[in-house]
Amino acid sequence: FVRSDFLDLPQYSPIQPLDVVAAEVGVPIERLAKLDANENLYGPMPEVIEAVRNTEYMHIYPDPAQTYLRQDLAKYIGGSIGPEHICAGVGSDELLDLLIRLVEPGAGIVSAPPTFGMYSFLGKIARSQVLEVPRINAPAFDLDVDGIIDQVDNHNGKLVFIASPNNPTGGLMTEDQVRKICAHNCILVVDEAYAEFSGGSAVGLMDEFPNLVVLRTFSKWAGLAGLRVGFSVAHPKLTEKLLSIKQPYNINVATEAAARAALRVKDKIVEEHIKPILAERTRMLVLLQEFAWLTPVPSVANFVLFKVNAPMDAGTLHKELRRRGVLVRYYPKGALAGYIRISCGRPRDTDLLLDAMRDLDVPAT
Numbered sequence: 001f002v003r004s005d006f007l008d009l010p011q012y013s014p015i016q017p018l019d020v021v022a023a024e025v026g027v028p029i030e031r032l033a034k035l036d037a038n039e040n041l042y043g044p045m046p047e048v049i050e051a052v053r054n055t056e057y058m059h060i061y062p063d064p065a066q067t068y069l070r071q072d073l074a075k076y077i078g079g080s081i082g083p084e085h086i087c088a089g090v091g092s093d094e095l096l097d098l099l100i101r102l103v104e105p106g107a108g109i110v111s112a113p114p115t116f117g118m119y120s121f122l123g124k125i126a127r128s129q130v131l132e133v134p135r136i137n138a139p140a141f142d143l144d145v146d147g148i149i150d151q152v153d154n155h156n157g158k159l160v161f162i163a164s165p166n167n168p169t170g171g172l173m174t175e176d177q178v179r180k181i182c183a184h185n186c187i188l189v190v191d192e193a194y195a196e197f198s199g200g201s202a203v204g205l206m207d208e209f210p211n212l213v214v215l216r217t218f219s220k221w222a223g224l225a226g227l228r229v230g231f232s233v234a235h236p237k238l239t240e241k242l243l244s245i246k247q248p249y250n251i252n253v254a255t256e257a258a259a260r261a262a263l264r265v266k267d268k269i270v271e272e273h274i275k276p277i278l279a280e281r282t283r284m285l286v287l288l289q290e291f292a293w294l295t296p297v298p299s300v301a302n303f304v305l306f307k308v309n310a311p312m313d314a315g316t317l318h319k320e321l322r323r324r325g326v327l328v329r330y331y332p333k334g335a336l337a338g339y340i341r342i343s344c345g346r347p348r349d350t351d352l353l354l355d356a357m358r359d360l361d362v363p364a365t
Ligand code: PMP
Pocket: 037, 038, 090, 091, 092, 093, 094, 116, 163, 166, 167, 191, 193, 216, 217, 218, 219, 225, 228, 229, 230
């Protein structure tokens, strides 16, 4: 009885637990550099861990209206944004899924690859029409705004997903591009999973465009990928609908406590995690200049995409780094074949990366 198009559907992301990777490659967990998923390797702040530890009312269902969390999130975003603009989800992934289910079944979902794979993955599962408008001018990977608008105007594109900064190419969408797309008959979702690293946000355009949705997450800057919390900022009418179609108890009490505690110590997270991670991005870029066969794509996020040139190849590099306990993201096929993405971590993670790189056997040219 399973849908025929599901028969050969692969798992979205077969991420392996760290202990499994450690056992497989024979490197102790503390010597692994997990630079494959853009997480904050410093982990949550002690205040956040303490808040989770002190979570009360685990035996009572959580507040389906997310009252306190939405108030805190609105304050965090600031400006004219109030709780009526906010809906929290189980990671921003849940919001992507809710948005896809909010539009008419079968409507067009526009995505601009290479980008975050969940847009087309969730679109296919929901039987949406997935409309891909490839980015142009590799390795600049610019948005083809006219191509996107053509899908909206002429091919039933109802929901446009753009990551800004884009994962994995690392660049921002401009305000002008947001304005151009929002002027057409669609919902534009600007996925700002990495905004705390890049600065800048489309959220300032919210009052002007009722069809603009901004997504944020605690997975990257706040070190809470494992607790799963993200949120949307959107027009109150759209937000009301997201709140009505979500699972009533989607945000569990421990996650709510963690997210609210992270907001209380946000300035400390900026000083102790975000700034050092950005400094590590610079340091990694300088150190990797030693390897002339690696070309970085400029990034404003906590990761860098690299083109891997001869005599090395991306598949070998991924495999050989992994053997040495350094995990990076590899794209076996598509527009990013020949590239790898490396997340920026702590100084020790860059050190482990550099040690592993220096240990490689690079074929002679
Ligand atoms: N959007 C983008 C662009 C991402 O890169 C990611 C994480 N890889 C997500 C959303 C998902 O974030 P979350 O953990 O909040 O579901």
